[in-house]
Amino acid sequence: xxxxxxxxxxxxxxxxxxxxxxxxxxxxxxxxxxxxxxxxxxxxxxxxxxxxxxxxxxxxxxxxxxxxxxxxxxxxxxxxxxxxxxxxxxxxxxxxxxxxxxxxx
Amino acid sequence: xxxxxxxxxxxxxxxxxxxxxxxxxxxxxxxxxxxxxxxxxxxxxxxxxxxxxxxxxxxxxxxxxxxxxxxxxxxxxxxxxxxxxxxxxxxxxxxxxxxxxxxxxxxxxxxxxxxxxxxxxxxxxxxxxxxxxxxxxxxxxxxxxx
Numbered sequence: 001x002x003x004x005x006x007x008x009x010x011x012x013x014x015x016x017x018x019x020x021x022x023x024x025x026x027x028x029x030x031x032x033x034x035x036x037x038x039x040x041x042x043x044x045x046x047x048x049x050x051x052x053x054x055x056x057x058x059x060x061x062x063x064x065x066x067x068x069x070x071x072x073x074x075x076x077x078x079x080x081x082x083x084x085x086x087x088x089x090x091x092x093x094x095x096x097x098x099x100x101x102x103x104x105x
Numbered sequence: 106x107x108x109x110x111x112x113x114x115x116x117x118x119x120x121x122x123x124x125x126x127x128x129x130x131x132x133x134x135x136x137x138x139x140x141x142x143x144x145x146x147x148x149x150x151x152x153x154x155x156x157x158x159x160x161x162x163x164x165x166x167x168x169x170x171x172x173x174x175x176x177x178x179x180x181x182x183x184x185x186x187x188x189x190x191x192x193x194x195x196x197x198x199x200x201x202x203x204x205x206x207x208x209x210x211x212x213x214x215x216x217x218x219x220x221x222x223x224x225x226x227x228x229x230x231x232x233x234x235x236x237x238x239x240x241x242x243x244x245x246x247x248x249x250x251x
Contacts, residue, residue, distance in 0.1 A: 064201035072215035
């Protein structure tokens with residue numbers, strides 16, 4: 001699941017439903033391993049989505065988002081073939097990106 | 106190349122390299138996200154007066170078997186909703202996420218969150234200079250924050 005991103009964007013009745021699944025441990029920094037050592041915090045802090053390069057959604061996340069984050073959002077002016085892009089950055093500076101074309105449901 | 110020019114170039118390059126990192130670091134609201142109390146998290150977000158609204162709906166389970174993964178759906182029917190904050194009062198750090206909607210995006214989010222124990226899940230939206238909120242109680246049978 002690590003380093004993977006799954007996306008889907010489906011247009012139905014004028015609304016494009018974008019679903020995003022990101023492979024990420026989302027460690028809070030409060031958990032301990034079997035030896036009692038604290039597992040360092042490792043979580044996504046910034047997520048941004050754009051439609052054909054134009055920003056549509058900007059998110060900040062804390063440690064309370066579940067492991068392998070899941071996100072759905074709705075776009076109201078996307079057309080079939082438009083490109084939805086999602087970028088993320090975690091607290092360790094690692095980044096990830098994915099993009100998908102809008103399809104008809 | 107003269108030493109003077111080399112030093113100038115070195116400064117220019119290092120300044121360029123630093124800018125994006127700082128820009129990113131500044132974007133994440135450390136004060137709000139690292140707050141261990143609901144009120145200080147709200148202060149960090151600049152949220153003061155909050156009005157309850159029936160135009161915000163939260164769909165979440167009444168009982169969550171596993172607090173590590175609780176799916177929640179939030180929708181605001183209030184026109185010109187600009188942003189949405191999701192908070193869980195009884196979590197070690199109550200602020201879960203903050204979303205800002207630009208033109209083209211509806212005020213609608215589905216995501217999965219961690220819940221340490223039974224708590225209200227609160228959604229607060231910003232409309233102009235006002236804040237509106239809704240709450241939904243979720244009973245957690247097994248905690249997910251370890």
